[in-house]
Amino acid sequence: MAPENNQDESLLELFVFETGQNAQQLEQVVLAAESQGGFSHDQVNEVFRIMHTIKGSAAMMSFVGIAKLAHRMEDLFFYIRENPEASYDSRAVSDMILSCMDFINQELERIRSGEPADQEDNQLLIHRIDLLMSVMTGNSEPHAGCSAKPPAGVSAPAPVPLGSESPGAKRYKAIILFEDGCAMEDVRAYSVTVEVGEYAKVLSYEPQDIMENGESAARVREHGFTIRFETELSLEEVRKKLMQTVFLSELDLVCETVEAAPTEAGHDDAEAHEGHPEAAEAPEASEAAKKPAANQDSTAQYHQQPQSIISVSVNKLDLMMDLMGELVIAKTMVVENPEIAKLEVADFNKSAAHLSKIVTEMQELVMSMRLVPLSATFHRMQRVVRDMSNTLNKDVHLTLIGEDTSVDKNVIEHIADPLIHLVRNSIDHGIESAEERARAGKSPTATVTLEAQNAGGNVLVSIRDDGRGLDREKILARARANNLLTKPESEYTDREVYNMIFLPGFSTNEKVTEFSGRGVGMDVVMQNISQIGGSVAIESEPGKGMNTLLKIPLTIAILDGMNVSVGDTRLTVPIAAICESFKPRQQDILKDIDGNEMIMVRGECYAVLRLHRQWNVQTSVTQLTDGILMMVEQDGKKRCIFVDKLVGRQQVVVKALPAYLKKTPLSRCLSGLTLLGDGSISLILDAGWLVETSINGQ
Amino acid sequence: MTAEASALISVLVVDDAAFMRLAIKNVLNKHGFTVVADAKNGQEGVDKYKEFKPDVVTMDITMPDMTGIEALRLIREFDPNARVVMISAMGQESMVKEAILSGAKSFIVKPYKEEHITQTLLKVASKC
Numbered sequence: 001m002a003p004e005n006n007q008d009e010s011l012l013e014l015f016v017f018e019t020g021q022n023a024q025q026l027e028q029v030v031l032a033a034e035s036q037g038g039f040s041h042d043q044v045n046e047v048f049r050i051m052h053t054i055k056g057s058a059a060m061m062s063f064v065g066i067a068k069l070a071h072r073m074e075d076l077f078f079y080i081r082e083n084p085e086a087s088y089d090s091r092a093v094s095d096m097i098l099s100c101m102d103f104i105n106q107e108l109e110r111i112r113s114g115e116p117a118d119q120e121d122n123q124l125l126i127h128r129i130d131l132l133m134s135v136m137t138g139n140s141e142p143h144a145g146c147s148a149k150p151p152a153g154v155s156a157p158a159p160v161p162l163g164s165e166s167p168g169a170k171r172y173k174a175i176i177l178f179e180d181g182c183a184m185e186d187v188r189a190y191s192v193t194v195e196v197g198e199y200a201k202v203l204s205y206e207p208q209d210i211m212e213n214g215e216s217a218a219r220v221r222e223h224g225f226t227i228r229f230e231t232e233l234s235l236e237e238v239r240k241k242l243m244q245t246v247f248l249s250e251l252d253l254v255c256e257t258v259e260a261a262p263t264e265a266g267h268d269d270a271e272a273h274e275g276h277p278e279a280a281e282a283p284e285a286s287e288a289a290k291k292p293a294a295n296q297d298s299t300a301q302y303h304q305q306p307q308s309i310i311s312v313s314v315n316k317l318d319l320m321m322d323l324m325g326e327l328v329i330a331k332t333m334v335v336e337n338p339e340i341a342k343l344e345v346a347d348f349n350k351s352a353a354h355l356s357k358i359v360t361e362m363q364e365l366v367m368s369m370r371l372v373p374l375s376a377t378f379h380r381m382q383r384v385v386r387d388m389s390n391t392l393n394k395d396v397h398l399t400l401i402g403e404d405t406s407v408d409k410n411v412i413e414h415i416a417d418p419l420i421h422l423v424r425n426s427i428d429h430g431i432e433s434a435e436e437r438a439r440a441g442k443s444p445t446a447t448v449t450l451e452a453q454n455a456g457g458n459v460l461v462s463i464r465d466d467g468r469g470l471d472r473e474k475i476l477a478r479a480r481a482n483n484l485l486t487k488p489e490s491e492y493t494d495r496e497v498y499n500m501i502f503l504p505g506f507s508t509n510e511k512v513t514e515f516s517g518r519g520v521g522m523d524v525v526m527q528n529i530s531q532i533g534g535s536v537a538i539e540s541e542p543g544k545g546m547n548t549l550l551k552i553p554l555t556i557a558i559l560d561g562m563n564v565s566v567g568d569t570r571l572t573v574p575i576a577a578i579c580e581s582f583k584p585r586q587q588d589i590l591k592d593i594d595g596n597e598m599i600m601v602r603g604e605c606y607a608v609l610r611l612h613r614q615w616n617v618q619t620s621v622t623q624l625t626d627g628i629l630m631m632v633e634q635d636g637k638k639r640c641i642f643v644d645k646l647v648g649r650q651q652v653v654v655k656a657l658p659a660y661l662k663k664t665p666l667s668r669c670l671s672g673l674t675l676l677g678d679g680s681i682s683l684i685l686d687a688g689w690l691v692e693t694s695i696n697g698q
Numbered sequence: 699m700t701a702e703a704s705a706l707i708s709v710l711v712v713d714d715a716a717f718m719r720l721a722i723k724n725v726l727n728k729h730g731f732t733v734v735a736d737a738k739n740g741q742e743g744v745d746k747y748k749e750f751k752p753d754v755v756t757m758d759i760t761m762p763d764m765t766g767i768e769a770l771r772l773i774r775e776f777d778p779n780a781r782v783v784m785i786s787a788m789g790q791e792s793m794v795k796e797a798i799l800s801g802a803k804s805f806i807v808k809p810y811k812e813e814h815i816t817q818t819l820l821k822v823a824s825k826c
Contacts, residue, residue: 056715060717071789182814187794
């Protein structure tokens with residue numbers, strides 16, 4: 001059934017989403033508790049409640065692994081809540097929770113990607129919880145869960161001793177069996193006693209310990225629940241009432257009183273006492289009349305707080321962004337249509353300007369809707385820092401600045417991993433051991449600072465530490481060993497040396513730790529960041545620490561580009577990568593001994609990349625002095641690109657390369673495609689490729 | 699009981715987990731109940747009860763701010779005939795007992811089967 005499948009799908013989606021949020025919230029609580037040095041009463045409650053929710057939802061979806069684990073955690077926190085004086089190692093407990101959350105997050109990830117859940121064994125975790133529990137409870141009852149004692153003040157209605165017969169009353173005995181699988185049979189039996197108590201005097205019931213003994217559920221399940229009571233109601237009336245018991249499977253009801261002639265009047269009395277709807281209406285009405293004010297107030301309040309935030313699927317936002325892009329292009333096609341420009345249409349320009357203004361505003365709005373604050377990503381680092389400082393035995397404090405800074409949802413996804421990697425790197429390699437810090441006269445607590453700030457269309461994220469900084473000699477030595485040097489060591493600037501750590505397969509750390517791995521990573525950081533059109537720069541001062549600066553575009557869907565032409569081909573170069581464009585003079589054009597063209601700009605020589613030659617494009621512009629040179633910088637490398645002419649600057653909507661282009665070598669040079677105002681397609685050049693690619697000779 | 703019997707029954711669903719609300723609502727809608735409102739905590743549940751006067755309320759026990767049992771008491775104070783069914787989990791026996799003493803008409807144990815909910819609600823709604 002299709003609709004049902006849909007329903008299940010959205011249920012699953014909601015489950016994954018909400019459980020993920022719960023897990024995140026839990027992590028925050030635990031970290032907060034840890035920084036205070038223990039769990040407050042409220043925090044215990046909150047952990048308990050969240051675990052309870054996760055357990056319930058997971059059990060509903062039949063994710064047994066999650067449900068079981070959450071159940072044990074819930075038990076543990078129930079115990080802590082009910083026994084505030086119990087002493088426990090809060091550190092061990094929070095470690096426990098975090099491990100459990102890791103497990104749950106893994107499971108969620110699996111569920112999200114459509115893999116079967118419950119593949120992994122969590123027996124070890126459960127065993128660890130049980131161990132904690134038994135230490136806490138002093139080994140006496142290793143599994144004292146929620147099924148402890150009933151709260152004070154709650155007790156079963158005391159069975160009335162036999163023999164206190166009131167006139168006209170008859171004695172009944174009922175044996176009740178519940179349906180299989182209805183759960184909590186003892187409580188169900190108990191609720192029968194309460195219900196029967198409403199119209200009859202309960203004399204006795206069996207098992208008697210339904211309130212106190214959790215084991216009684218099994219007895220009720222197998223042998224049923226026997227209750228004796230006396231009432232003036234007739235057998236049929238009693239049967240009718242008992243038949244309403246939820247999950248009743250069998251009822252055996254007998255009247256034990258020797259039949260005395262039943263009086264009709266007795267019946268009527270009983271019915272009137274017993275809360276018939278008509279009789280009950282009166283108190284309800286008066287009750288309602290008593291507090292009309294309160295009633296109105298709360299309803300009014302409810303209406304005053306309409307839901308002000310809704311959640312929308314990211315897919316829809318992506319689609320909207322796409323359509324917005326199409327709209328921008330369509331607008332340009334209309335407004336700048338050369339045919340229309342020829343016509344003398346009154347008011348067209350005015351209307352066109354108006355349209356352009358609205359489209360621009362809307363575009364900004366659509367972009368802003370996709371902006372998400374970095375705070376969630378930043379807060380994830382708390383956990384990274386905590387785990388690492390524990391394992392590496394370094395005392396590290398994480399400072400977050402500007403976590404409200406927002407960037408596009410897609411961008412966040414791309415920078416989360418690089419950030420984790422950089423923070424790990426800082427702690428693992430940058431921060432010294434406690435002894436080393438003491439020797440250097442630094443405070444024993446090291447600081448890692450994550451800072452984000454807006455800068456035009458970019459966001460600057462910096463990861464700073466006050467560790468030992470980068471070691472120029474060590475890096476050079478490693479580069480030498482790996483044959484990465486291309487010129488004499490003394491000629492390398494500090495910046496060039498530092499940038500070497502981004503080369504694939506480069507690592508100065510001999511030891512491989514759990515966290516930092518074997519030097520795969522820094523190059524991946526670089527890759528991830530340049531993929532979204534950002535850049536990475538490193539500043540470092542020996543003994544003072546290092547600072548990694550990420551420059552990230554606010555959004556990757558819209559690019560500020562310079563349109564250029566080579567022959568009939570239209571190309572777009574990201575403005576961010578362009579340093580300058582100029583018409584070269586003949587005397588500045590040089591050739592090195594291999595015949596490669598160079599251009600001299602303010603005393604510096606730059607290699608020239610002729611795009612028409614690179615791709616064999618037919619063009620009439622082949623003399624450097626006839627065309628335009630565009631200086632492009634990426635990752636600290638500069639090069640001059642030769643194009644026929646500049647067409648103009650434009651914000652373009654980036655479209656991914658179609659599948660058939662992805663397989664061609666061309667895909668390495670392009671970061672995407674875009675539609676220009678006249679409907680033609682422009683190729684967006686990848687700045688990284690422009691400065692990296694080898695230049696085709698003459 | 700038939701679907702026609704359930705069609706006349708209005709239900710208020712109170713649960714702090716959006717997932718649980720959706721799960722319960724799905725089942726109820728499928729079986730023809732009318733879910734008139736849902737609430738995400740005890741206080742909201744009480745307010746909505748006063749607003750909609752549903753035939754039956756499903757009430758989660760563990761919720762932030764105001765627990766289901768407190769909400770149950772307030773609802774019963776407002777309407778002594780209110781029919782509230784607690785949604786509980788295994789291990790909450792003592793709380794369920796407390797709820798029943800406070801006037802809950804029945805309870806459903808998570809994880810439940812569809813027919814557990816429908817059966818319980820139908821029985822509770824038809825009780826007089």
